Amino acid sequence: MxxxxxxxxxxxxxxxxxxxxxxxxxxxxxxxxxxxxxxxxxxxxxxxxxxxxxxxxxxxxxxxxxxxxxxxxxxxxxxxQNLTTLSRPFAGAEDILDTCRELDLPISVLSNKDQWMVDIICRELFPDVAFRHTIGLSSAFPKKPDPTSARHIARDLVVNPRHCLFVGDTPVDIRTAQAAGMTSAGVTWGYGHALDIDEAGPDVCFRRMNILDHFIRDHCSSARRRISA
Incomplete structure (x- = not known):
């Protein structure tokens, strides 16, 4: 469970x-x-x-x-100079972030993109989203799939890594989650090949954004506490 x-x-x-x-x-x-x-x-x-x-x-x-x-x-x-000229959130991404906010789930970004680029993209494309962390490539942490940055996020949130869901579109993300002891969720709408993602052995895999949204709702601790209350 x-x-x-x-x-x-x-x-x-x-x-x-x-x-x-x-x-x-x-x-x-x-x-x-x-x-x-x-x-x-x-x-x-x-x-x-x-x-x-x-x-x-x-x-x-x-x-x-x-x-x-x-x-x-x-x-x-x-x-x-062109970080957000044509780049846009995938359809449904903002809905998932709204779901996490509604459920009081802390959300973070962990990317291998340069830190300053991550900061600009998150600020310009998600201006109303309160990410707890937006971590990119810098001297602070090794790049994924090294789990150091993922473990840092869990530790800072005071959340056991096994209760963290790590969502990504490449085998690098899956291996990062596995090394950090987190639940790995592969998605196939991005830039990774579905077969490669499957071979990486994620705990769960999603081919549509709305199914990931339902999964988060169904397995969020705060949501179950609200139902039981």
Whole structure:
């Protein structure tokens, strides 16, 4: 029996559809460099590994002679100017966050995106949402799937990790939840492949946002306390 007392969300591909800004930023840079550009679906497959891995892949595929670190820096500058130009919450994401607020469930964001980018996206796309934590990539914590940041959130909330639901769209998120001792929830509307997510062995998996919403309602401790009262 699941007993949810807090929810952690990945950002890209879970709460927010960011692929169009990522693709647009990289393609505009490649256009200036006179290089081949890629389809949005290509970027959708590459997002899960983080910006560094994506840039390294593109650099190798195109045989770009510029050092990867320099290429990455130029891409990050371009993307940093377009974080919320086209990016929007997935349909139903705001409903789930409203459900968590209604149930008094603390909610946090845990992403491998750079910290300053996470801060901007959460502030601009979810201005009315009181996230307890918005943790991105920084020197404070190792990147996922290292469980340190997830465990920090649970400890700060004074919630046993086994009562935390970690929701994400890639195997990296599933492995993070497993390593942290949390309930892992895979979702298939994002950028991970459904087969890869299934093979990662999540505790639960959702193909529609509204089903995740129902799951949270059905397994939230505060909701059961209200019913019993």
């Amino acid at each position: 699941f007993d949810i007392q807090a929810v952690l969300f990945d950002l890209d591909g879970t709460l927010v559809d960011t692929v169009h800004d990522i693709a647009g930023s990289m393609n505009s840079l490649l256009r200036e460099m006179g290089e081949e550009r890629f389809d949005t679906d290509d970027y959708r497959r590459w997002i899960g590994g983080g910006s560094g891995a994506m840039v390294a892949r593109i650099s190798e595929m195109l045989g770009i002679e510029e050092p990867v670190e320099s290429f990455l820096e130029r891409y990050m500058q371009r993307y940093g």
